[in-house]
Amino acid sequence: MWRFGLRGRMAASYVLVTATAVLLVEAVIVGLVLIPQANASDLASVLQEQAASDTKVLSLEAARLAAADPGLSAGELLAQATAESGGRTIVGGARPPEPGYAMLEMLVGSDGEIVASSAPGIYPPGGTLDVPLPHRERGGASRTRAGPATWHFSPVIMRSADGFATLGHVYVQAPDDAAPAGLRPEALLSLIVPGVLVLALVVPVGLVFGLLSTRRLTSRVRRLAGVTTAVAAGDFRPRVAVSGADEVSTLEHSFNVMTDRLGAAVEAARLTARTEARQAERGRIARELHDSISQDLFSLSLLAAGMSRAAPEELRGQAEAMERAAARAMREMRALLLELRPVALEDAGLLPALEELCHAYETRLGIKVEAVLAEVALVPLAEHAVLRLVQEALGNAVKHANPATIEVRLSARDDVITVAVSDDGAGFDPEDVSARHGMGLALMRERVTELAGRLDVRSGAAGTTVTATFSTSAVALIPPTLIPPAPIPPAPIPPAPVVRPR
Template identity: 85%
Template sequence: MAASYVLVTATAVLLVEAVIVALVLIPQSKASDLASVLQEQAGGDTKVLSLEAARLSAADPGLPAGELLELAVEESGGRTIVGGGRPPEPGYAMLELVIGTGGEIVASSALGIYQPGGTLDVPLPGHEGGGASTTRVGPSTWHFSPVLMRSANGFDTLGYVYVQAPDDAAPRGLQSGEALALIVPGALVLALVVPVGLVFGLLSTRRLTSRVRRLAGVTTAVAAGDFRPRVTVSGADEVSTLERSFNVMTDKLGAAVESARLTARTEARQAERGRIARELHDSISQDLFSLSLLAAGMRRAAPQQLRGQADAMERTAARAMREMQALLLELRPVALEDAGLLPALEGLCRAYETRLGVKVEAVLAEVALAPAAEHAVLRLVQEALGNAIKHANPATIEVRLSARGDVTTVAVSDDGAGFDPDDVTARHGMGLTLMRERVTELGGRLDVRSGAGGTTVTATFSAPAPGQSTGTAGPA
């Protein structure tokens, strides 16, 4: 950026130098065309006078040539230099005379030098032409152009338009010495301005350059996939607006990437759960079913002393099949995002009731939960149902979901065989541990009450509003 200051300054100085050179060259080229300018000036005024003379002669054919020429000058209406109306060629000090065929001056634009009635000190050429000589005003360049009028014999010459200009009348450009006197200071100024502009550019852009460099560094980190760095916002200019906008953009981009990662992990986990469920159903469930049929056949065909063992084998196979079915339902993916929490819970309860023959009563109230909290509630109910089926052998299970203020309560009760909540390592340790972890991540509390009349698992937590964070809870 400092170089741009130097470049702009140098360009300005060079433009000034170019203008000086133009002042030297253009007027000199114009001065070399003085003769052609005089010829053009005389030719234009000759045409005007010739037309006026033709008009006057047509109106009065008897006018003599001298009088006709004087009347043509008067009737030109200021359209010629000698008539006093039209100025000479801009930039040239010239005079114009109308000369009769005898050399007498008929009209003059410079009465102080050439009076009408006098004679010209340059001989008449008898035709159009020009030249250079010393006249009353000194060395001059001049040009004659005849005033013609059509007659029976062709064209008659009524007189001449004479245009004269001193040799130094043309605009004089700067001489080489004068131009040099202007160019040299400009070069010195350029030599001084370049280092000054460089220093000024460095001082004035140092802070801006460091800010842009810092922004570029953070941009490189973000482009590499690291969304943690942020730009320090300083000042209140356009760059600070860019810094602030970049931070906002990085926050949103990081959140979007993290959401995509969570979604990918969730989908991968759901796919894995589905794969495990299919393998369990296709292999172990079929084997357990076959074992149950074999045990039933053995019980019917075995001798009396072996029927007890066969009956125990059949009950064990049936219990294993029941637990396997409960496990498959736990692994069953639920489309929470498409259905919503209440339809997902109702569908889960119907699945347990239909496939396992256990009555499941669902008392569900509308609650406003964040997506992560909804998922945690769904998984908690799913695990509580699975534990009840696998370990308690209940006839009825009740699922309740309610809210009072910002406190949400989830309760799963069964009428099966109870257990000692203080000694759950052997049978219920993993399921209760997972449920407790889920509720803890929501900032809530899990209570387990069990006895001879059944078991009740209750989770209580403050419900975050949709869109708010729920801690580190994630889909499982």
Template identity: 75%
Template sequence: MVRWGLRGKMAASYVLVTATAVLLVEAVIAAFYLLPLAGATDLAAVLRDQASGDTKVLNLELARLSTAEPGRTPRELLDEVADVTKGRTVAGGARPRHESGLAMLAAIVDTAGVVVASSAPPIYPPGGTLDVPLPGREAGSRVTSTRTGPTTWHFSPVLIKAPDDATGFDVIGYVYVQGPTDAVPTPAVWPMIAPGLLVVGLVVPVGLVFGLLSTRRLTSRVRRLADATTAVAAGDFGRRIPVTGADEVSTLEQSVNVMADRLGVAVEAARAGAHAEARQAERGRIARELHDSISQDLFSLSLLAAGMRRAAPDAVSEQAESMERTAFRAMREMQALLLELRPVALEDAGLLPALEELCHAYEERLGIRVEAVLEEVALPPPAEHAVLRLVQEALGNAVKHADPGTIEVRLGARDGAVTVSVSDDGAGFDPADVAARHGMGLKLMRERVTELGGHLDVRSDAGGTTVTARLP
């Protein structure tokens, strides 16, 4: 659809534009040649215009001659003016005029119909007479049969100013123009149209081939764009389009690549958020089950041990007291574990309020003094989560393994890095033997910090333990 539909439409547009240009040129040429001829299709009008033009020339010359040489007869003036204007008018003896294929004949005659000058002496010789009636003082046109056959003719009077004692003008002759009635001017249209039609016939296949070839690269790029957007819609955000050229399509190619990148990041973030929410929900479920079952059982065991210690003999009382202490330690570790599993609303509150809430919960529920020295720091969301989980894990380890009286949590920024530390005054441990004694806790903390490009340091002795993380 995209391949042939787009290419076909673009190729058709090439052909249409080219053919339209050729036809427009043909129309301009036809108008240039045919419009002037359109006014000549009325034969009587053509003859009238020619006779009027010749008469104007003769009248001007007659006025000049009559003024320069007064006393000459009208016939003498008419003969002289016919001779003077010879070659300047058709009626004065010029060659027959051809008007769009029409052989136009003209003559100058006197008031008796005698020919003074003629453009066709073999037909109307000077001294001969016309075979058509004279019109009088007014111009006139008629269609009759003459010696040349069916003819349309027109008379235009030649005038001279009347003598001094009279007013107006006298007619001293006529300009006679004729043309064959069946020779109505017909423009030769086909010779002008044929080349244009030939050009159009050549343009169609050439334009089609040119359009298909010239649009091949463009349609290929558009097809790649369509395939890429289809892949993105199907969830394949790794598809990329090579950006070629510097036109509008290249801008679209680059935009599609950027869109795919952003959609991929957004989807990954959504998936990570969904996984995080799932983990938080699972941690909450485990915490509820531990609280509802094991914590209650440990509390019951502690009560039973206390009752046995008070009611039993001294030999049994010592063992009951040991059982009571063990149950108390187990309950304390269980509370620390529940606090470690407890979800903290980091997204809603921010890092500092989340850390303060966490420290307050350990201090309130476990009776351990927790000092929080926290500063505002700029960290991306993944690093904030890592800091929160690191503090939570360190607090839990201190409560479960060190039995501290005081824990100090510090957060600050210096030397281009963010530093977070958790220190306790409880029983230390040998860091070399951490795997055997503390399982996966410290290892997971170290991996979490390393993934963010940071460094984790653990120092412990008989005076306590300090866990410090530096993040970029």
């Protein structure tokens, strides 16, 4: 059905248009030929008009000849006028009869003798008419030697010194049963048959032309339908080849754009599902750590504090070392819980999210965190990377450097965005970081590389500075499928550990 549906209907439309054009041309021909002849179907009026027209011509020619040679007789004037008129009159023998009528015309002298005839076989010159010259009635109908006929006389008049003189008459007759040739069955048939033949020829031509001209269009539509089926089945890789510059090519281009966006939306939905799963897992781990290990570490720190006060002098140093180790472990555990805690970025924006993060580290861990943040315009991909970069840098500083102050800076200059996290804690050798088991710097470097930027780490005795720079124009060129989805709402910050009674 599909194979012949659209193509067959379009080919049928070509045939219909072709047939309609032929029929319209045929109707125009009938209108131009038959209607004027039907309007002239009054035989008497036609004969009168024809006789008057030829009489006028002959009268003018006779007047001109008489002026040139006054000695010519009436018969000589008529004969010469007929010869001089040439093809301007039927009686001259050169002009064809009126179309649609079997018309005869004679020039008759005032004595009734035929001077000239359009039908010499029936009315020879020198003979006489079988219709009397008119006295009052110039037209009528009677039986003639040519059969029943309608006839009309028109006088040939010339001005003379004595007034007007009648040189003769123009006699015109036609059979009583004469009808316009265009209205006769044979005439109608002669008009209809060619139209039918043309129609019989052009219909197959229109059919072939319609099938050939729609072949490429229907094949393009079939390709588009095939790709649409693949996309509907979940495969967003196929694309339609855009060809030409017509409406179908616009549809092909729009379909490709729609498929790209739909694929990106599906991929974003998958990323959202995976991210929500990871965030849920991070929250679960944070709760488990708080409910188990954090409580035990706090209990251990209290026991170590009690032991350091009650232990003998020789054991007091070991008890104090245990207390310090427990406090350090609790500090790192709190930093880990903060690192696992998701931060709401979409609802609050980048700057409020960074301020909340810095405030959480300051209040929960007792470290002074200074935030110098400038308002910048970033795409969601860059905002997400900056937030995670600062979160990772803060966590590394707390766990490894034991700083008293941390400074977080976010600035923009022209097209370059700079993020810097500095601490005054214990430094390390950046060249020897590969020997460590931590993944903090590697993760930060991966995030910055995704933004087509650069990560710079400087560390020494005065502290560590982690600086990331990237270009906003380069970030704008990153495919949208890499843009992370909106994070889930943040989990509540775990409260401070409470000693459970033993």
